[in-house]
Amino acid sequence: MILSTIIAFVVGGLVCVVGQLLFDVAKLTPAHTLSLLVVVGSVLDGFGLYEPFIDFAGAGATIPIMSFGNSLTHGALQEAEKHGIIGVLTGMFEVTSSGISAAILFGVIGALLFKSKGNI
Amino acid sequence: MDAKSYQPIVDQIAPKRPVLKNCMTAFLTGGIICAIGQLISYVYMYFFNFTERTASNPTVATMVFIAMLLTGFGLYKKIGQFGGAGSAVPVTGFGNAVISAAIEHKSEGFILGVGGNMFKLAGAVIVYGVFSAFVVALFKTILVSMGVLEWS
Amino acid sequence: MVMKSRLLTFQSRPTIISTAVTAGPLEKQSVFHSSFDVIYDDERTHLKTNEQGNAQLIEDTCLLAVRKAGLEIADIDVLLGGDLVNQMTPTNFAARELAIPYLGMFSACATSVSSLITGSVLIESNLVENVLFGSSSQHNAVERQFRYPIEYGAQKPPTGQWTVTAGGFGVLSHSKSNLPYVQSATIGQVVDCECTDPLDMGSAMAPAAFDTIQTHLNENGNDVPYDLVMTGDLGKTGFAILQELMKKSGLTSYPVKVYRDAGAEFYGNKSEFRSGASGAGCSASVYFGPIYNDLLARKIKKVLLVATGALLSPLSFQQGETIPCIAHAVELCID
Numbered sequence: 001m002i003l004s005t006i007i008a009f010v011v012g013g014l015v016c017v018v019g020q021l022l023f024d025v026a027k028l029t030p031a032h033t034l035s036l037l038v039v040v041g042s043v044l045d046g047f048g049l050y051e052p053f054i055d056f057a058g059a060g061a062t063i064p065i066m067s068f069g070n071s072l073t074h075g076a077l078q079e080a081e082k083h084g085i086i087g088v089l090t091g092m093f094e095v096t097s098s099g100i101s102a103a104i105l106f107g108v109i110g111a112l113l114f115k116s117k118g119n120i
Numbered sequence: 121m122d123a124k125s126y127q128p129i130v131d132q133i134a135p136k137r138p139v140l141k142n143c144m145t146a147f148l149t150g151g152i153i154c155a156i157g158q159l160i161s162y163v164y165m166y167f168f169n170f171t172e173r174t175a176s177n178p179t180v181a182t183m184v185f186i187a188m189l190l191t192g193f194g195l196y197k198k199i200g201q202f203g204g205a206g207s208a209v210p211v212t213g214f215g216n217a218v219i220s221a222a223i224e225h226k227s228e229g230f231i232l233g234v235g236g237n238m239f240k241l242a243g244a245v246i247v248y249g250v251f252s253a254f255v256v257a258l259f260k261t262i263l264v265s266m267g268v269l270e271w272s
Numbered sequence: 273m274v275m276k277s278r279l280l281t282f283q284s285r286p287t288i289i290s291t292a293v294t295a296g297p298l299e300k301q302s303v304f305h306s307s308f309d310v311i312y313d314d315e316r317t318h319l320k321t322n323e324q325g326n327a328q329l330i331e332d333t334c335l336l337a338v339r340k341a342g343l344e345i346a347d348i349d350v351l352l353g354g355d356l357v358n359q360m361t362p363t364n365f366a367a368r369e370l371a372i373p374y375l376g377m378f379s380a381c382a383t384s385v386s387s388l389i390t391g392s393v394l395i396e397s398n399l400v401e402n403v404l405f406g407s408s409s410q411h412n413a414v415e416r417q418f419r420y421p422i423e424y425g426a427q428k429p430p431t432g433q434w435t436v437t438a439g440g441f442g443v444l445s446h447s448k449s450n451l452p453y454v455q456s457a458t459i460g461q462v463v464d465c466e467c468t469d470p471l472d473m474g475s476a477m478a479p480a481a482f483d484t485i486q487t488h489l490n491e492n493g494n495d496v497p498y499d500l501v502m503t504g505d506l507g508k509t510g511f512a513i514l515q516e517l518m519k520k521s522g523l524t525s526y527p528v529k530v531y532r533d534a535g536a537e538f539y540g541n542k543s544e545f546r547s548g549a550s551g552a553g554c555s556a557s558v559y560f561g562p563i564y565n566d567l568l569a570r571k572i573k574k575v576l577l578v579a580t581g582a583l584l585s586p587l588s589f590q591q592g593e594t595i596p597c598i599a600h601a602v603e604l605c606i607d
Contacts, residue, residue, distance in 0.1 A: 005158045012154025012210065013147035019205030020146035023427070024137045027469075030208050030217075030426060031244045037209065038249040046256035054176075059157035062176040063183065063210045064150070068249045076257035081271045088257040092250060098177040099211045100246060102184035104238070106215065107222035111234045114192030114223050116422035118315050118411045119298060120434065120544045121479045121517070123466035129516055130467070130475045134509050135430035135547075142427070191423045200425020201544075207425045216425050224421035227321040241424065 004058050011060030034065050041066030045073040071097050142204050149203025153210045157183055180211050187215035192223065217241040278458050279491040285453040286395035288388075288604070289445045290341035293561035294333045295553075296411065296437030302549075303540045307562040308438070309336055315412060315437050326355060326362035326410035326437075331369050333439040334404055341402075341443040345370055349400035352387040353441065354378045354407050356414045356552050363408070372404070380581030381505050382460065383407035384440060384556035385600040391444040392454040392602070401445060406560065408439030409551030418470065418586055431472035433507045433535060433550035440556030442564070450607070452567040455574075457602045458488040462583065464596040470589050474510025474535075474547055477580040480597035481506060482517040485578055488601045489526045497527035499572035502563065503599070504555030504579035505535030507547035528576075534558035555579040567606045574605050 015037075022033040041064075044050040050070040054061040061067060072092050079091025160182050161175040170178065190196040196216045200207045207213050221240045225233035239246065263269040294310040295302070305311065310332065316325035317332075330353065338345050351370060353363045354377040367374035379386035384407045391403035412422050414435045420426045447453060463483050467476035481503050506514055511533040518524050518531075538549035538558065559577050566572050578601045584593070 001162060005155050008158035009151035009155040012157075013151030013206070016146045016150025016203075016206040016209045017143045019150075019209040020143050021139070023205050023208075024139045024142055030213075031241060033205070034208065034214070034242075035244045035248040038245050039252040042249065042252035042256050046260050054173075058172075059161055059176075059179065060154045062161075062180065063154045063157040063212075065209055065211060065214055065245060067176070067180075067211070068214075068245065069252055072249050072253035073256050076253050077260060077271075080257050080261040084265070085258070085261055088254060088261055091257070092253050097249075099180045099184060099214060102181040103215045103218040103242070106184055106188035107218045107238050108230075108234060110188045110192050110219040111222040111226045111230070114423075115226075116220075116224050116412060117194050118296070118415070118422055118437070119194060121463070121465060121482065123464075126465040126479060129513060133513050133516055134472060134475050137429050191425075194423060196425045197423055198425075201427055203425075204427040208427075213425065216423070220421040220423035220425075223423055224416050227323075241420065 007056070008058045008060035011057035012063055015060070015064045015066065037064070037066045038069040041069030042073040045070040045077070068097055068099060145202055146204045146206035149199065149206025150209060153206070153212055183210070183212050184215035187212040188219050191216050191219045214242055214245060277491060278487050279456060280389070280393070280459070281456045282392050282396050282454050284396050285447040286392040286444050287446065287448045287451045287453040288442045288564065289448055289451055290337050291440065291442035291560035291564045292333050292336035292340055293440045293557045294329055294336070294438065295557060298411070299436055299438055301542065302538050304538065304558055304562045307565055308557065315410065322410055322413040323357055323362050326357065326408060326413055327365040329410065329439045330355070330363055330366035330408050333406065333408065333441045334366065334370055337404065337441045337443050343402060343443065345372060348372050348402050348404045348443070350375060350394065350403055352377050352391050352403060352405045354383040354387065354552065356380065356409050358417060362410070362413070379598060379600060380583055381550060381552045381555060382579040382581030382598055382600045383552045384504065384559055385577055385579035385602050388444065388454065388602050389457040389459060389600060392457060395444055395446060403444040404441060405444055406439065406441030407552040407556045409435055409437065409553035411435045411437045411551070414551060428546055429471050430546055431474060431509045432546040433473060433505065433548055434539065434545045435551035436538065436549045436554045436557065438551070438553035438557035440553065440560035442560050452564060452604045452606045455603045455605045456492065458484055458600070460484045460598040460600045462596045462598050464594055466594045468594050470584065470595065472509065473550060473582045474507040475513055476582055476595040477506055477597040477599070478510040478513040478517060480599040481514050481578055481580050484599040484601045485576070486521065486523055488576060489523065495527065496574060497529060498574050498576055500530050500532060500575040501528050502532045502534060502559070502575065502577055505548070505550040506533045506580055507550060508536045509547045511536045567604060570606060574603070576601055576603050
């Protein structure tokens with residue numbers, strides 16, 4: 001357990017360093033950077049590389065935003081394997097993106113509970 | 121003063137972003153967030169009988185819940201200033217983008233404000249995640265049906 | 273009034289008979305806070321939205337300036353003011369409450385001086401008696417419009433600036449002795465050096481400040497030295513670039529004792545404020561607060577106030593446009 005936590009720490013950290021370089025060197029906005037990383041996650045799953053990455057790094061692979069791309073592509077590919085081209089469309093939403101649902105739910109709850117404060 | 125001769129002056133005088141320091145703080149912040157995620161998934165695995173694969177769903181939801189608390193109490197922006205991509209890249213950063221927009225636009229009401237503006241920052245991620253998944257899956261399906269690839 | 277290309281000289285000496293400055297709770301950390309008349313304990317002045325708080329701040333500051341002049345609001349012939357929010361709704365709503373003739377003015381963060389210049393022209397024309405001028409900004413309202421929601425964890429680079437929550441307004445009237453008056457002014461021209469980074473406004477605005485300062489000093493031809501030339505919100509970055517531009521052009525040989533920037537000094541040297549303060553309220557609160565007080569106390573007797581503004585919108589940035597900027601200059605003197 002200690003080892004996998006350390007691996008999650010290192011891998012997650014390195015993914016974030018890639019993101020930081022996209023911020024500071026490539027001068028991309030956060031929206032551009034995150035969209036790029038999501039597409040990277042999606043493409044990696046297309047090559048069948050993301051699932052082994054999750055097996056190795058655990059949360060270091062599931063917590064960064066790239067895992068969204070992976071979940072969506074994975075669902076699409078699973079259904080496509082069963083039902084062909086139609087499966088591509090139906091499968092995308094089978095594998096729930098818990099991150100998106102959670103963000104929506106907690107966004108509404110957050111808006112009910114909190115107010116922004118302009119402190120530094 | 122024309123733009124061509126002005127840019128070298130800006131490059132010389134404007135403070136540069138501290139790339140190395142930012143990368144180190146991003147590594148630290150992102151690493152800690154992922155390590156916490158790993159520990160939370162262990163909680164789900166041992167106490168709630170999730171498997172290693174299925175634990176990622178409640179883990180991500182829990183991380184976004186934590187992001188909501190940190191965002192609401194004004195702490196996530198301090199983590200963001202320190203950690204940069206280390207706080208933006210993990211799913212907590214996605215949660216922060218959605219939740220901060222929802223909180224901010226409450227003044228325009230819940231339908232037009234919260235509902236209409238929630239995805240102002242994070243929308244692109246969902247749009248291109250879905251679109252990319254479609255393109256990749258379509259591509260692979262076509263290649264498999266042509267016999268070039270196999271389902272692994 | 274004598275028009276010599278871009279220089280306006282005011283023969284009738286329009287006089288600033290009073291000023292008022294208010295600020296939000298965070299601005300208690302400003303090095304200038306002791307010169308502010310009122311510091312609110314809530315950035316929304318206990319109202320529901322940030323924009324309502326901004327409108328209340330404007331209304332309060334205007335009423336205070338009028339009261340300090342020994343006048344009633346009905347004595348004011350016209351209100352000239354503006355802010356950074358879309359369509360300047362906070363100033364519009366404050367003007368509704370003040371119920372006086374109103375000309376909204378937009379020059380981004382240079383509105384403090386553009387409203388003073390316009391007021392001076394009106395006073396010089398002798399068509400009005402008392403003009404209320406000034407500008408303001410509210411941090412949350414501006415930040416969420418131009419950049420990100422307040423609680424979003426974006427990382428500000430070292431060139432980033434902090435929009436202040438503050439307002440500065442004054443009453444301009446015909447010549448009165450022993451009070452600061454407007455001697456001359458230079459209306460700015462848009463300068464665009466093709467900067468595109470909205471997180472580095474200082475670099476974008478410095479060329480505009482340089483253009484206006486150079487024009488004013490060249491055309492003024494007055495040998496009496498300036499005690500102070502102060503720009504509005506170039507910040508530490510923009511101010512350093514301005515000094516480099518002036519050094520390269522030899523402008524530093526003009527008789528100016530001190531160059532300062534309100535934005536660079538506003539929050540002192542606290543690193544969390546990066547390059548310094550910005551916003552329409554930054555120049556207004558500093559010019560019409562501590563600088564006006566220094567003029568009254570005769571610590572300085574001839575100053576050139578050069579407010580700078582970045583004329584972009586959130587849309588223009590998304591469309592890939594560059595950031596055009598402007599700087600307006602007004603010369604205040606006291607006998």
